[in-house]
Amino acid sequence: MPETKTRGGVEFARPAAGETLVRARDLACHFEVSAPLLTRLLERRPRTMLKAVDGIDLDVRRGETFSVVGESGCGKSTVARLLVGLYRPTGGTIEFEGVDLAALRGRAERAPFHRKVQMIFQDPYASLNPRWRVRDIIAEPIRTHRLLTEPAALRRRVDELLSQVGLSPTDADKFPHEFSGGQRQRISIARGLASEPEFLVCDEPTSALDVSVQAQILNLLKDLQREYGLTYLFISHNLAVIYHISDRVGVMYLGRLVEVAEVGDLFARPLHPYTRLLLETVPDLEMSGRDRQPMAGEVPSPIDPPTGCAFHPRCPFANDRCRSERPRLRHAHGAAVACHAIEEARLPVDSAGVPLEGRRA
């Protein structure tokens, strides 16, 4: 039974939680990073492609927080931008509420999608127009989608949004520079909520903030999700933040998903060797006397990724098959993992446990 709720004077139906809201299949995004044409012709070099996202499948269920974690350059932000439609995929499909985005033609057909999907960016200093007043910044999505036209109603709605994110309606007439980083991120969130979206993509929303402010923003995001049944795609490199906010987590490495699992399972029993190493490196605030295991090596260049499993040069369990054959995501031990060693049961699963109590980052 769909429940109906009024928000900002607009009626909307909220379908049941749990169904797939966003479905991506074999999603790829390649960028051309070749030298200029003339240089290429003179030096007889081929075109170079950077495979930022190289064939990933993912499902985001309605009402959940799906997080993507990985090191810089792994393609997690590109995934975020693909899902909100800021980049056009090189290959693969994205479906939102069962509708293939590639099938939508023109602004008018895409408008309902853009209303339902909003994004919050990492840098609250760069994502707000410094010449606009807060009121206009927040009202922009409402005006664009013609959700409210009457000035008084629009004003009421902006005031309401500001209160929802913990700011005061009197802040509406100020400019962004009058606010601190945390307050600016609240303004970004208010703008994100203005068009009553169902799917909010948060790309490192707390990375530029201090820890005490980070806690405020994470709490706010959780409260808003509970209240409005929002679905989040959350991008972060901070594992403690991921642990705190997520329902399910996808771990990315060099443009591919290497493991997808429920958050509790992922942290209690990481399967993929990369996930295990990532968890090993979380700083230990409790100082159990355990030295962090420095992970050897660095992320290879996505322009020239290793053959087979992209992680094999850093993986202590790699064999010939890992060097030649690319592993696919397979279901194993209640999660999905792309690893030959797990599939062949070469890698024990239970010994992976990291002492987790109180690890913070």
Place this chain on the structure above:
Amino acid sequence: MPLLEVQDLRIELPTRRGTLAAVDGVSFAIEPGKVLGVVGESGAGKSLTGTAVIGLLEPPLRIAGGRILFDGRRIDNLPYEQMRRIRGREIGAIFQDPLTSLNPLYTVGRQLTETILTHTEMTPTQARRRAVELLGEVGIPSPEQRVDAYPHQFSGGMRQRVVIALALCVNPRLVIADEPTTALDVSIQAQIIALLKRLCREHGTAVMLVTHDMGVIAETADDVAVMYAGRIAEIGPVRDVVKNPGHPYTAGLMASIPAIGGPRDRLRQIDGSMPRLFEIPQGCAFHPRCPHAFARCTAERPEALPTGRTLAACWLHDTPEAVDA
């Protein structure tokens, strides 16, 4: 005897609205071979304190009070040329962004040998050998070849290693590391921290580690100073500050860091934000956000008071039966 002693340091910033105290009444000491972590939110004055120690404050910022002693000798009032000799020779610096600390036009080998030649009596051949040796020491693979590479040919983590090599090339006795791992991925961060710890142990170098990352501090530092609005809120051995904080700000800060393995409900948050320099409140700068504030906190600025094994600038500890924060 402490290698570095900062006493009652005050850094001022003259503006049209009057003179602001960006850092006020900051005192601490670092023994040889020890790591002092300086932690705080952005704008708390932690980087300025580090910059003042190496004598690189940019005007109009200026040291308006207090003393900085290096090996028992005052260095805050030295003429520029004299300070320049100490900087690099005795005190090394590592900054957050490894790209801006390196000259893109010179190979890393040239930058290293130049620094070595400036500060020591070595011949160019010896200096080059030392440069290669250093690159190997900070964990750069095949240093004989990499020594002739340019900064852009290194990845972020490798570049930060070069910066560390540059800071250490003449065996300074003190290293000021300002957010050395902030721009790096966690896996690389662990490598850099392990490297700093090892160098500290092997060479007896003292380190002042400025960062906002409590996890890095907890793993690396011996002592920690928590800064808030230009002042030290709490200072003491790292274990005591982390496990048993005496200042309500430290307690709030620790509680607001998300923990893996703990409950996944709401995080404890400190409401509001740190005051800007021109609106630092009377009395204790933290009192408007403090759950324990009472009348005295709004009127009188707290001094550093002993609480267990740490010193906390909080009036809660001024009574014989001190309240637990």
